[in-house]
Amino acid sequence: PDVQTINFTTPDSVKIVGSFYGANAANSPAVLMLHQFGANRASFKDLARQFQADGIAVLAIDGRGFGESTKRTD
Secondary structure (H helix, E strand, O other): OEEEEEEEEEOOOOOEEEEEEEEOOOOOOOEEEEOOOOOHHHHHHHHHHHHHOOOOEEEOOOOOOOOOOOOOOO
């Protein structure tokens, strides 16, 4: 399956961007990947692909102010 870029806006108007690695089967298990400080969701690309190959869906997101996600300045 292809990787999909997703995004959503938090209640305080921060845009969060992620990569969704879908599984082939319906109702598959899923993993949420959250990177460490100074990194971004791309650091999980290889691991996410391994999970995906094993039938596990993955959502890896960029934290606030990292990667493609935005950060509030106030």
